[in-house]
Every structure is written in structure tokens, then in C-alpha cells.
Amino acid sequence: MQDSSRQRFDVIVAGVGSVGSATCHQLAGKGAKVLGIEQFTIPHHYGSHHGNSRMIRMAYYEHPDYVPLLERAYKLWNELQESTTERFFYITGGLYIGSPDGSIFPGSLKSAHEHHLDHSILNAQQISDRYPVLQISENYSGFHEDQAGFLIPEQAVSAYVRSAMEHGAVINQEEKLISWDTFPGHVEVKTNKGSYRAGHLVITAGAWSSKIAHGLECQLNVTRQVMAWFEPLGAQERFAPGNFPCWFIETEPPFGHYGFPVIAGDPGLKVALHRPGEVISPEGLQGVCKPPPEEIEQLRAILDKYFPGCAGGLTRASTCMYTNSPDGHFIVGHHPVHNHVSIACGMSGHGFKFSSVLGEILSDLALEGRTSMPIEFLSPQRYSG
């Protein structure tokens, strides 16, 4: 075991995945002495940031209070994209389809009205005029926004880690945080390889958050989520960004299926269900995690119904994890009990797009003790007492 007991950092970031990588980038960019600790190699396929695509959208049906965070998130993603030659951020337009009495259509509309966001409303006929591959029933309405798109999560995480290291961050991979404790003025962290001291600890441990963020008074349910890709049939331009939107259809209100345009290097036409799946332990993806054929067939049936004639043979299937908070909203802020600790967890299957802004928020909490971003509605305190 390496004797690192005298190593002292300004901030330790526990978990260098989606949010942790952005936090390391922000902290190092502000001149802090940062240590990021990640139990696997970066990026990896055992947590919540794999699968080639994560949707980013502005008219947030989940709650209008997310919109100011999204405005900042877009700006920070653009900055990261401009700093790297590898393209990971695509604006393609987004189409959200559901019943006018459901969640996604009225929720998107509410956010758009409250925050004056550009959008258009499309009926079933207008949807198939604009996107001929899509076949939608008459009782659905479509909400379209031009500024939606997707991020390639593995590339975004890698870009943040590269940038953090260029600014002096120490990123220890394949090292696992085992425990931490707070003392007046500092935090001590023990890993399987050593121990470290810092002025502040940021916990961004995704599906493992319950295991290491003791003192949080709420249950986080980790669930298994399946993604499948199928060969896109016919002219490939039909599926290219511009001709094909990022789409979400409220097939199981308030949940639904979603997918993306196809870009070079993609395994195919992707489809997945946004609804918490079977509850598993965070270690659940480290063994064999091939989804069973019936789950693949359910996903294919969605493409056959709404994109008839588009899906050929299965090209890839994979599983990933959601970490669900009790109310489906993120948990972000100072630890409810420990002064020198802050946290972002419970991202509930919709957090990737926010990683950029959450990294900035967590760096401000660690270095300044506060943030100017409106995160009160996400406070860990909402579960206390």
C-alpha cells in the first residue's frame, strides 16, 4: 500500500464519471489542487455514462426550474466542444410526442412558456410531413425544439478528464474510496491504495452514492436500464441529423421510449425505455449483463410501430444504471450534516446533460461555499426531518 498519508489537496472528488469529471475540470481550471478518485478506468461500462448518446433538451418537461441550469449547461458544453477536436456535441432538433393530457407534451409547453423558449407544436400529419420515417397516431401531439440534440458521454467524460489533468489535477484510476471522515477544517479519505487529506470532499459516485454518502436521509434505488441498436434500413440519409430528430414518445405515461439520429461510428438505430427498471445492486453490471431476448423484442416493437420498415437486425444491446431519488429530481448541494462535504447524486436517468453545469456548481460549493445557480429545489435538505 502506497503511503500517501501526507498528501493534501484542496478538494477530493470521489467518483470521476459524468459529474465528477466535469467537477475536476472546473476545480483544476480555477487553480485548485484536486485529486479525482475513480474505481475503474475512465470512461467505463459499469456505471451510468456509457451507450454512445445522451439527449440534451431545453424545454424541460420534468420541471421548469431546470431551465436556468440548462442554459448554463449548454454554454459550458459548447466551451468544452470548442476546446477539443473530437466532436461529441450535436444539435439535431428534438421532438417530444405524447397525449395533450400526459406529462411530456404539457410539461415541455409549460417550461417553454415560462422561460420564453423557441418551439413549435406539430400534429400527427405535420410530424410525418416533417419526418416521413415517423408514423404517429392522431391523438398524439408533438412538441419540437430546434436546440435539442445529444452528447457522446464517453467522449465528453474523457475530454473533461484530459482538461483537468492539463490543468494539474491528479486523477487516480482503479482506486476505490473506502471511507471518509470530517475533522475541524479538513476531510480525511481512505481508499484501497492509501489515505488523503483535503479541505473539501465532493461525492459524485453515481450508483454507488448510497454506499459512500452516509448521512443522506433518503433511499436511492439503482435500476437496470436496457439499450438496443438495430441496423437502419434503406437510405442512410433518412437517419442522419437534420432528417431525423432526437425523439421521445410517451408510450407508458408518464414514461416513454426515446432514440437518436444515426451518426458515423454508431452501432445502429438506438432505442431505449425511460422508466426505472429492475432494482439491482451497483455491482450488477460487472458480471454478464446481456439483456434477455424478450426485452430486446419489446424495444424492436416500438421501432416497428412508430418507425415502420426502419429497423433491421439487432446490432448491439447493453445495460446501464439509473440512480433514482424518491421524487425523480437530483440531489445537489452541501451534505446535510458535514460542512466540508458536498454531493450530486440521484440523477434519476436524466442527469448527463447537466454534468457540465453541476461540475461548475460543485466547484463553487467546494471553493466558495456557495453557488449563484438556483439549486434550492435540488437540496439534500429536502429529505431531512
Ligand SMILES: Cc1cc2nc3c(=O)[nH]c(=O)nc-3n(C[C@H](O)[C@H](O)[C@H](O)COP(=O)(O)OP(=O)(O)OC[C@H]3O[C@@H](n4cnc5c(N)ncnc54)[C@H](O)[C@@H]3O)c2cc1C
Ligand atoms: C440507459 C441510460 C440512458 C440515459 N439517457 C440520458 C439522456 O438521454 N440524457 C441525460 O441527460 N441523461 C441520461 N441518462 C442519465 C445519465 O447518464 C446519468 O444521470 C449520469 O450519467 C449520472 O452521472 P453520475 O456522475 O452520477 O454517475 P457516473 O457517470 O456513473 O459516475 C459515477 C462514478 O463514480 C465512480 N465511483 C463510485 N463509487 C466509487 C468509489 N467508492 N471510489 C471511486 N470511484 C467510485 C463510478 O465508478 C463512476 O465512474 C441515461 C442513463 C442511462 C443508464
